[in-house]
Amino acid sequence: MPAPSNHSGMHCSTGHTISILPGRTRTGEHEPFDRIDIGPGDTISIVGPTGSGKSAFISDIEVFARGDTATGRTILVDGRLPDEAFVRDPAQKPVALITQNTRCLTDLTVRDFLAMHVRSRKIEKQGIIGETIALANEFTGEKITEEARMTALSGGQTRSLMVADAIMVSCAPLILLDEVENAGIFKDRVIDVLRLHHKALIFVTHDPLVALMSDRRIVMKNGGVAKVLEPNGSEVAALRSAKEMNVLLSRMRERIREGDLITGVA
Amino acid sequence: MKLVIVAGPPSSGKTAVIRQIIRGIPGMATAYLKIDVTRAFEVEELVQEFGIPAKVVYSGDLCPDHAGVMVLADALSWAKNEGADLLIVESAGLCLRCAPYTTQALGLVVLSATSGIHTPLKMGSMVALADIAVITRTDLVSQAEKEVFSEHVREVNPSLELIETNAVQGTGMRYLLREVEQFPAITDAGTIHLRGEPPLGVCTICIGKKEIGWQNHFGVVRTLDGADYLYRGD
Numbered sequence: 001m002p003a004p005s006n007h008s009g010m011h012c013s014t015g016h017t018i019s020i021l022p023g024r025t026r027t028g029e030h031e032p033f034d035r036i037d038i039g040p041g042d043t044i045s046i047v048g049p050t051g052s053g054k055s056a057f058i059s060d061i062e063v064f065a066r067g068d069t070a071t072g073r074t075i076l077v078d079g080r081l082p083d084e085a086f087v088r089d090p091a092q093k094p095v096a097l098i099t100q101n102t103r104c105l106t107d108l109t110v111r112d113f114l115a116m117h118v119r120s121r122k123i124e125k126q127g128i129i130g131e132t133i134a135l136a137n138e139f140t141g142e143k144i145t146e147e148a149r150m151t152a153l154s155g156g157q158t159r160s161l162m163v164a165d166a167i168m169v170s171c172a173p174l175i176l177l178d179e180v181e182n183a184g185i186f187k188d189r190v191i192d193v194l195r196l197h198h199k200a201l202i203f204v205t206h207d208p209l210v211a212l213m214s215d216r217r218i219v220m221k222n223g224g225v226a227k228v229l230e231p232n233g234s235e236v237a238a239l240r241s242a243k244e245m246n247v248l249l250s251r252m253r254e255r256i257r258e259g260d261l262i263t264g265v266a
Numbered sequence: 267m268k269l270v271i272v273a274g275p276p277s278s279g280k281t282a283v284i285r286q287i288i289r290g291i292p293g294m295a296t297a298y299l300k301i302d303v304t305r306a307f308e309v310e311e312l313v314q315e316f317g318i319p320a321k322v323v324y325s326g327d328l329c330p331d332h333a334g335v336m337v338l339a340d341a342l343s344w345a346k347n348e349g350a351d352l353l354i355v356e357s358a359g360l361c362l363r364c365a366p367y368t369t370q371a372l373g374l375v376v377l378s379a380t381s382g383i384h385t386p387l388k389m390g391s392m393v394a395l396a397d398i399a400v401i402t403r404t405d406l407v408s409q410a411e412k413e414v415f416s417e418h419v420r421e422v423n424p425s426l427e428l429i430e431t432n433a434v435q436g437t438g439m440r441y442l443l444r445e446v447e448q449f450p451a452i453t454d455a456g457t458i459h460l461r462g463e464p465p466l467g468v469c470t471i472c473i474g475k476k477e478i479g480w481q482n483h484f485g486v487v488r489t490l491d492g493a494d495y496l497y498r499g500d
């Protein structure tokens with residue numbers, strides 16, 4: 001296990017175990033699992049067709065569902081219904097969600113926006129804004145500057161910054177990512193960095209490489225969990241070839257962007 | 267009977283929040299009063315959905331918050347006659363000078379997290395005099411924006427209870443329902459009065475004089491560069 005890098009803020013608390021208790025599918029069937037536990041450093045991918053309830057699943061975790069969402073699921077923290085402060089006090093809330101449609105509506109510069117968030121968290125750590133932007137820039141090829149306006153950032157830049165903010169400022173031990181593979185973000189890099197920071201990570205994905213990078217895979221169908229897969233190393237070969245193909249595709253993508261004609265695969 | 271008064275800018279999610287209250291406390295007989303300026307659609311919708319007694323009052327030329335206060339005593343008798351345990355009043359949410367909250371009522375301000383992080387700072391007494399801020403559309407913004415938005419709400423009113431929700435789905439509503447359930451019933455309807463000081467802003471435009479420029483008006487007037495209001499005698 002790699003040691004957490006010096007990125008992680010000293011104000012970040014340690015992880016908790018978050019458990020999901022089953023609810024119902026869209027047609028009312030009970031979900032076929034007893035309980036899904038997520039501990040510090042775990043990675044889980046959520047897969048399934050469009051409309052199968054992937055976003056609803058991670059939203060249940062984000063709001064600490066208590067039988068009060070469409071799915072009827074319940075979320076426990078460390079084996080119990082969470083204390084109210086866990087749910088309502090952002091400084092104690094152990095999860096951060098980066099949604100499918102995370103857009104920033106605030107018309108401020110990146111620096112001022114982060115400064116405001118840092119202030120609202122009462123964090124006094126020097127240089128945290130610069131570190132957060134630097135981390136975000138590890139996730140995206142389109143460089144984010146301090147002076148850029150939040151509303152002018154691309155989708156990929158916004159998500160990169162929000163992931164970096166969740167790590168550095170929110171210090172969330174569990175990060176939920178909804179379809180991080182969308183344009184302009186180095187998805188495998190994000191996952192590697194989150195692992196390095198020992199974050200638990202749940203990501204909704206349609207991308208084979210991202211799906212294969214997790215320890216467990218939840219398959220959704222008709223609004224409910226259909227399966228929980230634990231490959232236990234049996235997918236190592238598939239992951240290796242997915243990585244190779246990804247390198248190939250990335251190289252091609254770069255050349256296509258540069259305006260080259262692609263006449264060979266190397 | 268309990269009284270809940272809901273304010274907030276147009277389309278911030280007031281009706282969506284009220285639906286969640288009605289749905290979430292099924293044991294409580296609810297009556298609903300909507301105050302609006304010219305048009306409102308809530309009454310038909312809520313009657314159809316919940317079959318509850320509901321009424322709309324159009325304020326026309328009057329400030330909608332003032333109109334609400336004018337009709338409130340009548341509305342309390344009406345709701346009582348209807349056998350209601352709870353009267354919910356939804357304001358028009360247009361007047362940023364006034365606030366519709368009264369004593370012996372739970373005052374909710376509904377603010378949309380997508381309306382920009384500075385919105386709470388612009389809402390004046392609507393936020394400052396409320397008991398609870400319900401922050402809607404938290405499903406559409408990032409964690410960071412949610413936090414900064416809440417921070418600004420607290421800046422205006424540090425004692426405000428904050429409840430974040432996706433009002434369409436009803437997430438986080440359990441905390442609001444608890445506040446409504448625990449809130450005391452009206453003890454003496456005869457002594458209910460408006461909270462805070464209403465603005466004493468009556469000028470000659472209010473009574474129909476249409477010329478531009480303060481030179482043409484009396485009462486409370488103001489100039490472009492003078493930061494203070496002046497009183498110009500009749």
Ligand SMILES: Nc1ncnc2c1ncn2[C@@H]1O[C@H](COP(=O)(O)OP(=O)(O)OP(=O)(O)O)[C@@H](O)[C@H]1O
Nearest residue numbers: 024025026050051052053054055056070071223224
């Ligand atoms: N168990 C359930 N019961 C009732 N409604 C559900 C359930 N699960 C999901 N839904 C609803 O179904 C709709 C589609 O679900 P969701 O958005 O989670 O799908 P998705 O898998 O994320 O799709 P996409 O890949 O298109 O993003 C949502 O409105 C959601 O609230």
Ligand SMILES: Nc1nc2c(ncn2[C@@H]2O[C@H](COP(=O)(O)OP(=O)(O)O)[C@@H](O)[C@H]2O)c(=O)[nH]1
Nearest residue numbers: 276277278279280281282402403431432433434
């Ligand atoms: N996504 C989302 N939509 C919301 C939320 N709250 C309200 N809406 C939608 O916003 C619109 C306006 O809400 P409404 O309750 O009528 O606002 P009002 O004018 O303040 O009463 C409606 O279409 C609601 O469904 C929310 O929390 N999330």
Ligand SMILES: [Mg+2]
Nearest residue numbers: 054055100178
């Ligand atoms: Mg989705």
Ligand SMILES: [Mg+2]
Nearest residue numbers: 280281308356
């Ligand atoms: Mg309404």
Ligand SMILES: [Zn+2]
Nearest residue numbers: 329331361364
């Ligand atoms: Zn007014």
